[in-house]
Amino acid sequence: MTTAVADVGSLPREISPGRRALLRLARRRGAMVGLGVVVFFILLAIFAPLVAPFDPLATSWSAVRKAPSAAHWFGTDEIGRDVLSRVIWGSRASLLAGVVSVSIALALGVPIGLTAGYVGGWLDALISRMTDAMLACPFLILAIALAAFLGPSLTNAMIAIGISATPIFIRLTRAQTLQVKVEDYVEAARAVGNSQLRIALRHVLPNVVPPLIVQATLAIAAAVIAEAALSFLGLGQQPPAPSWGSMLNTAKNYIDNAPWMAVWPGLSIFLLVLSFNLLGDGLRDAFDPKSR
Amino acid sequence: MFNYLLQRLATIVPTLFFVSVLIFGLQQLLPGDPAMILAGEERDPTVIAYLHQKLHLDEPLPVRYLYWVGGVFRGDLGESQRIQKPVLDLIVEKLPVTIELAMLAILIALTIGITAGVISAVARDTVWDYAANVFALWGLSTPNFWLGIMLILLFSVTLGWLPASGYVSPFEDLKGNLAGMIMPAFVLGNATAAVLMRHTRSAMLQVLGTDYVRTARAKGLDERVVILKHALRNALTPVITLGALEFGTLLSGAVLTEQVFTIPGFGKLIVDAVFNRDYAVVQGVVLFTATAYITLNLLADLAYFIVNPRLRDRQEAVA
Numbered sequence: 001m002t003t004a005v006a007d008v009g010s011l012p013r014e015i016s017p018g019r020r021a022l023l024r025l026a027r028r029r030g031a032m033v034g035l036g037v038v039v040f041f042i043l044l045a046i047f048a049p050l051v052a053p054f055d056p057l058a059t060s061w062s063a064v065r066k067a068p069s070a071a072h073w074f075g076t077d078e079i080g081r082d083v084l085s086r087v088i089w090g091s092r093a094s095l096l097a098g099v100v101s102v103s104i105a106l107a108l109g110v111p112i113g114l115t116a117g118y119v120g121g122w123l124d125a126l127i128s129r130m131t132d133a134m135l136a137c138p139f140l141i142l143a144i145a146l147a148a149f150l151g152p153s154l155t156n157a158m159i160a161i162g163i164s165a166t167p168i169f170i171r172l173t174r175a176q177t178l179q180v181k182v183e184d185y186v187e188a189a190r191a192v193g194n195s196q197l198r199i200a201l202r203h204v205l206p207n208v209v210p211p212l213i214v215q216a217t218l219a220i221a222a223a224v225i226a227e228a229a230l231s232f233l234g235l236g237q238q239p240p241a242p243s244w245g246s247m248l249n250t251a252k253n254y255i256d257n258a259p260w261m262a263v264w265p266g267l268s269i270f271l272l273v274l275s276f277n278l279l280g281d282g283l284r285d286a287f288d289p290k291s292r
Numbered sequence: 293m294f295n296y297l298l299q300r301l302a303t304i305v306p307t308l309f310f311v312s313v314l315i316f317g318l319q320q321l322l323p324g325d326p327a328m329i330l331a332g333e334e335r336d337p338t339v340i341a342y343l344h345q346k347l348h349l350d351e352p353l354p355v356r357y358l359y360w361v362g363g364v365f366r367g368d369l370g371e372s373q374r375i376q377k378p379v380l381d382l383i384v385e386k387l388p389v390t391i392e393l394a395m396l397a398i399l400i401a402l403t404i405g406i407t408a409g410v411i412s413a414v415a416r417d418t419v420w421d422y423a424a425n426v427f428a429l430w431g432l433s434t435p436n437f438w439l440g441i442m443l444i445l446l447f448s449v450t451l452g453w454l455p456a457s458g459y460v461s462p463f464e465d466l467k468g469n470l471a472g473m474i475m476p477a478f479v480l481g482n483a484t485a486a487v488l489m490r491h492t493r494s495a496m497l498q499v500l501g502t503d504y505v506r507t508a509r510a511k512g513l514d515e516r517v518v519i520l521k522h523a524l525r526n527a528l529t530p531v532i533t534l535g536a537l538e539f540g541t542l543l544s545g546a547v548l549t550e551q552v553f554t555i556p557g558f559g560k561l562i563v564d565a566v567f568n569r570d571y572a573v574v575q576g577v578v579l580f581t582a583t584a585y586i587t588l589n590l591l592a593d594l595a596y597f598i599v600n601p602r603l604r605d606r607q608e609a610v611a
Binding site: 129130132133134136137138139140141142144145146147148149150151221225228229232233234235248251252255256259262263265266269270273274277278281 | 303306307308309310311313314315318319321322323429430432433434435437438441442444445449456540541543544545547548551552562563565566567571574575577578581582583585586589
């Protein structure tokens with residue numbers, strides 16, 4: 001009897017699929033570096049008032065377009081503002097745009113995709129054709145058009161990016177729902193008399209989440225670039241509020257005598273997007289090891 | 293083949309309908325009376341009344357949509373408020389510049405993407421594979437407008453090799469045209485090269501594990517022949533199809549590239565239209581891009597169907 005108990009005790013404890021995926025993620029160096037950099041930027045954005053050495057809006061006519069120095073590590077811009085402080089404060093706009101626009105896309109895309117996949121029939125056909133129509137408009141062109149009609153501001157840029165990213169989530173959720181709804185456990189839930197809504201929310205939805213997490217992470221990377229692109233075009237964050245995209249827009253006019261104005265905001269976008277891409281790739285491998 | 297074409301066309305019609313509804317709907321996002329906004333700052337009552345009549349603004353929404361879509365079918369995408377020219381004429385005027393840019397970009401993307409993808413798959417898990425993967429990640433993470441500025445800094449400001457901006461027609465000066473287009477084309481093709489590299493790598497890895505490649509090797513064929521003639525030929529089909537689809541994406545990327553390099557193309561047209569509140573041009577460009585994308589999608593599907601005998605056989609069996 002004692003032996004039997006000891007044998008059972010020595011068996012590896014049952015690990016949930018989610019935990020197993022997290023353990024696999026932790027073993028992927030690239031994903032961990034990505035996560036580290038993302039966390040670094042999040043902390044930078046939260047503690048910007050404490051970390052930034054200068055007021056990002058404070059101008060100084062005696063320090064116009066000064067090269068990087070001990071006083072201004074990243075140099076100053078065309079009206080003497082500290083580039084490092086603006087880069088630090090600019091991380092807020094980028095991260096906010098990334099997270100908010102993807103949240104909008106998830107909030108719209110997941111329920112619509114779940115309904116299309118679960119209900120099927122003419123509703124599915126209608127939603128699918130509407131999704132195809134949105135996907136036919138290239139992401140950035142649609143975002144530009146929406147931002148143009150809504151008016152230039154960071155909020156409208158986030159709405160425009162969120163709406164433009166929605167069809168991808170509709171399509172993904174629908175495809176996953178179609179796969180999951182024919183699984184035995186869903187049939188079992190139906191057999192014991194659960195309502196359709198309960199089955200969709202309690203049994204189907206949790207099982208479509210992993211690919212959505214992967215897609216959301218990669219979509220944040222795309223949204224950060226899109227926000228920078230819209231701000232670069234003047235359709236996102238409005239001056240004088242700092243944003244990496246609008247900083248690049250100004251910097252391109254001074255590239256021959258103040259190149260540092262362009263280097264740092266661009267490098268920041270690159271690092272943040274790269275980190276989200278590394279994390280997204282890692283999550284995909286962790287949730288679906290066969291995809292490697 | 294004909295059946296397949298009909299099937300595909302049947303799915304395109306509703307998609308195009310929804311695209312038209314979406315683009316028509318954009319105008320409804322304007323706060324207040326569209327005529328007041330379109331009339332400009334002067335808000336001349338005569339102009340506002342004229343716009344109401346011209347755009348049928350006093351009619352119910354579905355009727356206005358029918359007027360608008362009827363115009364689209366006749367090739368009337370509206371008129372630019374700023375330049376007083378038909379939108380279609382403006383698009384046709386600017387399009388060749390963007391098509392040249394996009395074609396050069398896709399050429400660069402195919403060359404870099406396929407080469408890197410093949411090397412990465414053949415030399416799997418070596419330093420070359422890692423380098424190609426790093427290149428792909430770099431390509432996907434670099435904002436092309438920043439890359440453009442950095443290349444201007446290097447090749448125009450520092451080295452003085454290439455012009456930083458502007459456009460010369462190839463019919464006037466071919467050399468000048470290529471000198472001005474090479475940087476923007478590289479910037480535009482960079483991300484596409486990364487996408488194509490990843491797809492080529494994955495397709496090559498799949499093909500390299502097949503029986504016919506093993507047989508070719510067993511016959512003692514030269515490894516280069518096995519890779520280039522047997523493996524790459526088969527792996528390329530989906531990659532080329534993807535390349536055709538990416539061409540549509542390049543039209544969208546051109547917006548930023550043309551802005552950085554001041555190229556008077558299709559992308560610059562939409563940006564200028566946005567800032568001049570020339571909404572008919574914005575709608576026209578989106579409609580044109582979406583239709584081009586859907587057409588390219590159809591052509592890519594048909595090309596894939598033609599070059600892939602297995603799909604053809606399956607279709608015939610179903611018929």
